[in-house]
Amino acid sequence: MAGAKKKKTKADDVEVKALFLGPKSENHEYFKNTLNFLMDEHMHWRRDFHPEDAEISSAHEMRGEKYQETLDRTTKVLTELSAKLKMTSMPWFSARYLGHMNSDTLMVANLAYMATLLYNPNNVAYEASTATTPMEIEAGKDMATMLGFDPKTSWGHITTDGSIANYEGLWMARNLKSFPLAVKRVKPSLVKGMNDWQLLNMPVKKALDLVDKVRKAGCFDAVRNETVRGTGVGEGKLGVVLVPQSKHYSWVKAADVLGIGNRNFVEVQVDGHFRMDMGALKKAIDSHVAKKIPIMAVVAVVGTTEEGAVDRIAEIAKLRDAYQRKGISFYFHVDAAYGGYSRALFLDEKSRFMKYDELKRRLFSDKVFVGNHSYPSKEIYESYKAIPAADSITIDPHKMGYIPYAAGGIAIKDRRILDLISYFAAYVFEAGKSSPSMLGSYILEGSKAGATAAAVWAAHRVVPLNITGYGEIVGRSIEGAQMFTRALEATKSLKVGNKEFMVQPLVATPDFNIICMAFNEKGNVNLEKMNALNSKIYSESSYASGPVYRNDWITSNTELSKEDYGDAPKEFVKRLGIPAKEWDRVGRVRVLRVCMLNPFISNFQNHEQLWKGFLEILKRKIGEATSRP
Ligand SMILES: *Cc1c(COP(=O)(O)O)cnc(C)c1O
Numbered sequence: 001m002a003g004a005k006k007k008k009t010k011a012d013d014v015e016v017k018a019l020f021l022g023p024k025s026e027n028h029e030y031f032k033n034t035l036n037f038l039m040d041e042h043m044h045w046r047r048d049f050h051p052e053d054a055e056i057s058s059a060h061e062m063r064g065e066k067y068q069e070t071l072d073r074t075t076k077v078l079t080e081l082s083a084k085l086k087m088t089s090m091p092w093f094s095a096r097y098l099g100h101m102n103s104d105t106l107m108v109a110n111l112a113y114m115a116t117l118l119y120n121p122n123n124v125a126y127e128a129s130t131a132t133t134p135m136e137i138e139a140g141k142d143m144a145t146m147l148g149f150d151p152k153t154s155w156g157h158i159t160t161d162g163s164i165a166n167y168e169g170l171w172m173a174r175n176l177k178s179f180p181l182a183v184k185r186v187k188p189s190l191v192k193g194m195n196d197w198q199l200l201n202m203p204v205k206k207a208l209d210l211v212d213k214v215r216k217a218g219c220f221d222a223v224r225n226e227t228v229r230g231t232g233v234g235e236g237k238l239g240v241v242l243v244p245q246s247k248h249y250s251w252v253k254a255a256d257v258l259g260i261g262n263r264n265f266v267e268v269q270v271d272g273h274f275r276m277d278m279g280a281l282k283k284a285i286d287s288h289v290a291k292k293i294p295i296m297a298v299v300a301v302v303g304t305t306e307e308g309a310v311d312r313i314a315e316i317a318k319l320r321d322a323y324q325r326k327g328i329s330f331y332f333h334v335d336a337a338y339g340g341y342s343r344a345l346f347l348d349e350k351s352r353f354m355k356y357d358e359l360k361r362r363l364f365s366d367k368v369f370v371g372n373h374s375y376p377s378k379e380i381y382e383s384y385k386a387i388p389a390a391d392s393i394t395i396d397p398h399k400m401g402y403i404p405y406a407a408g409g410i411a412i413k414d415r416r417i418l419d420l421i422s423y424f425a426a427y428v429f430e431a432g433k434s435s436p437s438m439l440g441s442y443i444l445e446g447s448k449a450g451a452t453a454a455a456v457w458a459a460h461r462v463v464p465l466n467i468t469g470y471g472e473i474v475g476r477s478i479e480g481a482q483m484f485t486r487a488l489e490a491t492k493s494l495k496v497g498n499k500e501f502m503v504q505p506l507v508a509t510p511d512f513n514i515i516c517m518a519f520n521e522k523g524n525v526n527l528e529k530m531n532a533l534n535s536k537i538y539s540e541s542s543y544a545s546g547p548v549y550r551n552d553w554i555t556s557n558t559e560l561s562k563e564d565y566g567d568a569p570k571e572f573v574k575r576l577g578i579p580a581k582e583w584d585r586v587g588r589v590r591v592l593r594v595c596m597l598n599p600f601i602s603n604f605q606n607h608e609q610l611w612k613g614f615l616e617i618l619k620r621k622i623g624e625a626t627s628r629p
Pocket residue numbers: 160161162163164166247248250301303304305335336337338396408
C-alpha cells in the first residue's frame with residue numbers, strides 16, 4: 001500500500017501455548033515424536049562411530065536368562081520410580097498449583113536437556129563439552145544482553161542455581177575490594193599517594209583498570225597472591241555487605257563461606273512495599289563510613305523471594321554514583337534470581353529498552369495484557385531500566401526462564417574481574433574467541449551438566465528475550481498476579497457455615513507476580529488465632545494434608561516476622577482487623593504465598609468464572625481448616 005507504514009515483521013513472535021507440554025499434555029504428540037527423533041539421532045550417532053567395530057552383545061546372548069532378568073529388574077525399578085513420582089510430585093503444570101516459583105517448563109528446554117543428557121557433557125572443561133561449553137557462553141551472553149550489559153565487555157554463564165551465582169558475585173566483590181591494598185604491598189608505585197581508605201574506596205572500574213596496569217607491570221600473580229585469596233579475610237578489614245531485610249537466605253550463607261562473617265553482613269530495613277528503604281540504606285552507609293568501615297558491597301533484589309518486591313535500582317545506582325563522587329565506593333550486585341527474565345518484557349526486537357509510553361502501548365497491541373492494568377508504574381520501569389548499573393547480576397533460568405532444574409546464572413558487567421577469582425588457566429579468553437577453554441577455572445563449581453547449558457541455549461533460540469517471547473510469557477504471569485490481587489480485594493466477605501471471613505493481599509499493587517495474602521475471621525483481633533487459621537489453610541492446601549494429587553488447590557506459605565522485617569507488615573495486619581499493639585506483642589504473621597508463574601491464567605477466556613472457582617476452593621479450604629481439630 002502506497003504511503004502505508006511498513007508492517008512490523010513478527011517472524012519471531014511465539015505462540016505461548018505451543019511452547020509447553022500443556023496442563024493436559026496437549027502437545028504430547030509433538031513432544032513424543034520429537035523425543036523419539038532425538039533418541040534415534042543419538043542411537044545412530046553411536047552406531048555410526050566406527051561402524052567397523054563389533055557389537056558387544058549378540059542376539060543370542062540377549063535372549064539369555066540373566067540378560068533378560070537384568071532388563072526385567074531395570075523395568076521393575078523404573079516402574080516403581082514412576083509410581084513414586086506420580087504419587088507425590090507437585091503438579092507444577094496445573095493452574096491449581098499456585099505456590100512456589102514453579103510452573104510448566106518449556107518443551108524445547110526439556111527436549112534439549114533429555115537429548116544432551118545421553119551425550120553427558122561436563123562443562124567444567126572445554127575438552128569434555130566441546131558442544132555445550134560454547135552454548136553456556138552464548139546463553140550467558142544472551143542473559144547479559146537482556147540485562148542491559150554491553151555484550152562486548154560483559155560476561156555471563158550458567159551456574160547450578162541462584163545461590164551459587166550470589167556466592168560468585170560476592171566472591172568477585174570481595175577479591176576486588178582487596179586488590180588495591182595488595183598492589184600497595186607489592187608495587188606501591190602504581191598507587192602512589194593513596195592512603196588505605198582511598199584504596200578501599202576505589203571505584204570498581206578504576207580497580208579493574210589497575211588490574212590491567214599491574215599485568216603490564218608484570219606482577220599480576222604476585223599481587224593476586226597478596227589479595228584476600230592469599231591472605232584470608234581478616235577481621236572486618238574489607239568492610240561490610242549491605243543487603244535488604246528481604247534478602248534470600250543464600251546471602252547469609254555467602255557471608256559465612258566467603259569468610260566475611262555474619263557480623264559484617266548488615267541488613268537494611270524494608271519499607272511498606274517490602275523494598276529496601278532508601279533512607280535506611282543511606283543511614284547504614286553513613287554510619288559505617290563515619291566509623292571508617294568501608295562498604296564492600298550493596299546488594300539489591302529484583303523480585304524478592306517472599307514478596308516479589310523490586311528494589312529501587314535506579315535510586316540505588318544514583319546513590320552509588322553520588323557516594324563515589326565523595327570518595328566512597330562499593331560493589332553493586334543485583335540479585336535478580338527471580339525477576340531477571342522479566343527484563344525481557346521491556347525490550348523490543350532489537351533488545352532496545354523501550355520508552356515508557358511505547359511499552360505501555362505494546363503491552364496491549366502485542367496482546368501481552370488482555371485487561372487494563374497500571375503495570376508497570378514509572379518507578380518499576382525505572383528500576384528495570386537501571387539494572388545494568390550493577391556490577392553483576394544473578395538470574396535464574398530455572399525460575400522465570402521456565403527451564404528445568406538446575407539452572408541459575410550470573411552476568412558480569414566487566415569481565416576483567418574474572419581474573420581475580422580464576423585459578424591456573426589464567427585469563428584464557430583465547431585470541432578471537434569469547435569462550436574460555438576451561439570454565440572450571442573461572443567459576444565456583446567443578447563438574448557440571450552440559451545438558452543444562454543446552455536447555456537454556458535452546459530455549460533462548462526459540463523464545464526471543466524480548467517482548468515477543470519471554471516478555472510475553474512473563475507479562476502474562478504479571479497480569480495473572482494483578483488479576484488475582486483485584487479478585488482478593490473485591491472479596492469483601494467469605495461466608496463459611498455461620499462464620500464470616502475476610503482476606504487481604506499483602507500489598508495492593510504487587511511489584512511483580514507474587515501475591516501474599518492472609519485470611520481472618522471477621523471480628524477476630526487475636527493475631528495468634530489468625531496465624532493458626534492461615535497455617536491450617538496452608539496445610540489443607542499442601543502436601544501436609546495428604547497426597548497432593550487429590551488436592552484441589554496447592555499453595556505455599558511463609559512467615560513475616562518482626563525479627564526479619566521490622567514493622568513492614570504492620571499496616572497489612574491492621575487491614576485484617578488486628579490492632580497494632582497485637583502486632584507488637586506477637587511479632588509474626590503467617591501468609592499464604594502464590595507465585596503466579598503460570599502463563600495461562602491471565603488469558604483464560606472466562607475470568608470471572610476462574611476467580612469464582614478459586615474463591616470457592618478457598619472457602620472450602622477455610623471450611624476444612626476450621627472444621628478439623
Ligand atoms: C531463588 C532465589 C535465590 C536462590 O536461587 P536458587 O536457585 O534457589 O539457589 C536467590 N535470590 C533470590 C532473590 C531468589 O528468589
